[in-house]
Amino acid sequence: MLSHKAKYALKALLYLAEQDENHISRTVEIADGANIPKKFLEQILLDLKRGRFVSSKQGKFGGYYLIKSKNDITLAEIHRLFDGAIALLPCASLNFYEPCSDCKTESECNLRHGLMLIRDKTLKAMEGITIASLVKK
Amino acid sequence: MLSHKAKYALKALLYLAEQDENHISRTVEIADGANIPKKFLEQILLDLKRGRFVSSKQGKFGGYYLIKSKNDITLAEIHRLFDGAIALLPCASLNFYEPCSDCKTESECNLRHGLMLIRDKTLKAMEGITIASLVKK
């Protein structure tokens, strides 16, 4: 399941993607438009900035805007930024790999291989969902 | 990600699937064989029993055994029993559906449709992984 943070991030990105080119959106505007608690959204937007999905203009008349094409922002990326691994166990993860402490050796693990199959399919599906594909026409 | 509980459940089922037909496995035997904390495993086996994957014999020389074919126990079922919904949000879930409180109306939600696509693909993949398919030959 997605955390609220990831869900809010997606909704915020969708909001930004729906604005006119060159429009700068204030946090409060996004919060109201997408129904997200404002103070919480502040943190999320900063995370999205650190992840180079959006950039900001500080000070009066400042705000946030997309710096990555909505066609290039995938659900997989947002999941990883906010919720971490897409695989079902760390030992089956590409980006968040960690060995399992309860497995004697990895080659003997009956779970890992199957979970990597799942990971590949889920990842492929999640990479197919972009912000652009989600925006209502 | 899977909880430890779900992971241990899978490992316990794998252990049971590897035993001879009619063999009854004590908790401590499964715990040692699959490297699972014994007291924690007790609860997990009770959950698996309530889920009708295993049954038990009480008292001396008692223990647990599979009552569902290892070909019919899927990763999807175990995920749902221990970790709940497979979908990324409750509003996109088949078995754990709940509306989102932050969405005005469901038809206006830009996320839901995409998340249901993911759910369908992930679910299909997870239904393809059975205990039998995981057992080492």
Add this chain to the structure above:
DNA sequence: CTAATTCCTAGTAAATCGATAGAATTTATA
């Protein structure tokens, strides 16, 4: 200088997770 905004750090209440503890119940068999 002031107002409006992002940026930063901390805190907090509630829930969840990953167990552990202890005792009640059930069963086989000596």
Add this chain to the structure above:
DNA sequence: TATAAATTCTATCGATTTACTAGGAATTAG
């Protein structure tokens, strides 16, 4: 029938995570 060996039940616990909230510092336009 007593005993040993097992499941079953219920409660508790510490650590972590989650979903926020609070407050102020820094930045910028006019």
